[in-house]
């Protein structure tokens with residue numbers, strides 16, 4: 001099955017990869033819905049929503065500061081690096097990520113669509129001004145020097161629209177995909193989870209790489225029950241061997 005995938009990838013023009021929290025699991029970042037998941041202690045509605053932020057800004061900030069500190073200590077894993085290698089090999093490559101941890105960027109990938117924002121960026125709820133991490137005093141709810149509005153993490157919360165340009169580009173690339181890899185996502189969060197379905201509707205070969213089944217599994221043409229940090233380096237090294245041997 002892996003050899004067939006390597007063949008397909010060698011002949012594909014547009015390769016699109018969607019990643020979720022699972023690709024960062026082997027870096028030590030807890031996933032959302034796994035057994036050690038982030039949501040285990042809290043429910044998404046409690047924290048990753050504007051209502052929660054208005055009701056209890058301090059709790060939401062504490063949660064994001066905890067995650068930021070955690071993410072600040074972790075490094076990309078072989079799965080992230082394999083995708084930055086794949087970007088160099090593929091003719092056209094697009095990485096679409098639901099993750100806010102910045103690890104794909106750290107691993108050297110250039111073409112990244114961050115669907116759900118980035119935990120290291122902040123913005124004002126009043127005037128949308130951007131603030132970098134060092135502007136934020138983690139112990140007090142930071143307020144905007146321009147308009148006095150509360151500053152929040154620049155991530156997409158539940159019930160919030162994704163950046164229209166980002167999601168439009170993600171749909172466009174998914175429609176153009178010859179091969180669409182869904183890696184380390186439980187495929188339950190929308191609209192991200194609809195991208196692989198759209199790719200499949202537009203005749204892409206759909207590949208799922210995930211240790212447990214998801215709503216995508218039955219739709220996928222290839223399904224590898226594997227950890228991304230193990231599978232992706234294997235896939236990329238096979239691709240490179242085939243390319244260098246010229247076979």
Ligand code: BV8
Nearest residue numbers: 020021022031032033098158159160184185186190227228
């Ligand atoms: C919106 C950012 C509405 C912040 C997050 C249509 C249908 C159904 C529901 C909806 C719909 N449209 C909207 C909704 C509601 C909602 C939604 O989808 N709800 C779900 C619960 C049903 N969607 C929204 O609210 C979205 N907004 O659509 O607005 C709207 C529309 C029009 C006009 C106005 C408004 C916004 C969604 C974004 C929410 N933000 N996070 C933050 O990070 O704090 S979501 C959060 O979930 C993260 O971004 C995360 O990435 C994302 C998805 O989770 P996964 O990445 O998949 O992680 P998970 O833990 O679930 O899975 C990990 C997988 O990895 C597992 O399968 C595991 O087996 C695997 N794994 C483990 N180890 C490894 C591994 N894989 C590989 N290797 C390993 N080693």
Ligand code: ZN
Nearest residue numbers: 124127144147
């Ligand atoms: Zn402001």
